[in-house]
Amino acid sequence: MKKVLITGASGFVGSFLVEAFLAADPDLKVYAGVRKTSSRKFLTDDRIHFFEMDFSNQKKLEKDLGEQEFNYVIHNAGLTKADRKKDFFLVNRDYTENLIKALPKETETFEKFIFISSMAAYGPADNMPGDLVKESDTPRPIDTYGESKLAAESMIKTYKKLPYLIFRPTAVYGPREKDIYTFFTILKKGVEPYIGLKEQELTFIYVKDLAKLIVTATLSEHTQKSYFVADDQVYSNYDLGKYGKAYLKKKALKIKVPTTLVRGIGYFNEAVGRLTGKMPILNLEKVKFLESLNWKCDIRPLKTDFNFTPTYNLSTGLKETIAWYQEEGWL
Numbered sequence: 001m002k003k004v005l006i007t008g009a010s011g012f013v014g015s016f017l018v019e020a021f022l023a024a025d026p027d028l029k030v031y032a033g034v035r036k037t038s039s040r041k042f043l044t045d046d047r048i049h050f051f052e053m054d055f056s057n058q059k060k061l062e063k064d065l066g067e068q069e070f071n072y073v074i075h076n077a078g079l080t081k082a083d084r085k086k087d088f089f090l091v092n093r094d095y096t097e098n099l100i101k102a103l104p105k106e107t108e109t110f111e112k113f114i115f116i117s118s119m120a121a122y123g124p125a126d127n128m129p130g131d132l133v134k135e136s137d138t139p140r141p142i143d144t145y146g147e148s149k150l151a152a153e154s155m156i157k158t159y160k161k162l163p164y165l166i167f168r169p170t171a172v173y174g175p176r177e178k179d180i181y182t183f184f185t186i187l188k189k190g191v192e193p194y195i196g197l198k199e200q201e202l203t204f205i206y207v208k209d210l211a212k213l214i215v216t217a218t219l220s221e222h223t224q225k226s227y228f229v230a231d232d233q234v235y236s237n238y239d240l241g242k243y244g245k246a247y248l249k250k251k252a253l254k255i256k257v258p259t260t261l262v263r264g265i266g267y268f269n270e271a272v273g274r275l276t277g278k279m280p281i282l283n284l285e286k287v288k289f290l291e292s293l294n295w296k297c298d299i300r301p302l303k304t305d306f307n308f309t310p311t312y313n314l315s316t317g318l319k320e321t322i323a324w325y326q327e328e329g330w331l
């Protein structure tokens, strides 16, 4: 029986990756890589094997991975928010390298290392020569999170014999997600808030489509390649409000806050953050994201290599997502 390990299995994307691998092949043993402290709320299927990991303990990591002989490792654990910028590099780059060093060497059994990076590693298309971000562009991340993901990618590529694949999803949404969710909690209260006066071109991927794609890619013959992941449609930032209001059956007052004002708040928040050691949610890096107008990316390689056809678009994905938030009492 082949074995797959999914790190960061307790998180939003990780829990769906576990489900997708369980559904893909009954002969595959699925290991959820978790910390001692990780929630197991969304890991209730009794076919799941748990594998406790501490990426900072290299010796133990090597011993534990050596004993298991996984065939596939999906490295999805990652830090998306942090008080200290250096923590992004520690978790997203250094811990990824610790994991790679602990993988079985010189063995026929190990077939694939998948790294869940982010479109943030390249940054928005605003800064690119074309109208969308593609593999051949020079990466221009606009925040520390993106820089750390790019640093991890560069490190991975130095392991010339590693059968890796890198995936850079755009914004992922779906049940259990907690960031885009915040927008719907405000919408439910009758306010439709937007930062910036200009319309943005956004891209999204529904979590179930992403998880299915990762399964296909893991079992494919492709290695040593990188891909952007989106659902192949371009949305406006106002579409979240449009679908949100329709599915919540709510009217809401549209409010647009100019980015100049938000940048001022960002400066102030960061100054306070430097004193308290806590990075505020609205910081200058976040403002740069909100100011970027074009988040389109090239997914043609996904179609060529994996025949990727997303099942969901933003309308059908949000319908399912909002229904889940309501059923679970989140909305």
Ligand SMILES: NC(=O)c1ccc[n+]([C@@H]2O[C@H](COP(=O)([O-])OP(=O)(O)OC[C@H]3O[C@@H](n4cnc5c(N)ncnc54)[C@H](OP(=O)(O)O)[C@@H]3O)[C@@H](O)[C@H]2O)c1
Binding pocket: 007, 008, 009, 010, 011, 012, 013, 014, 034, 035, 037, 038, 039, 055, 076, 077, 078, 079, 080, 091, 116, 117, 118, 119, 168, 169, 170, 171, 172, 173
């Ligand atoms: N959500 C998106 O829109 C999006 C877009 C592009 C890429 N991604 C990437 O997708 C991956 C999953 O993101 P997510 O949205 O599912 O985030 P999430 O819900 O915050 O999950 C993050 C996972 O990583 C684990 N983790 C974080 N720091 C760790 C550490 N130091 N040691 C071990 N495990 C650690 C967490 O474990 P605990 O539960 O123990 O904290 C959790 O399981 C990340 O690599 C992220 O960069 C996400």
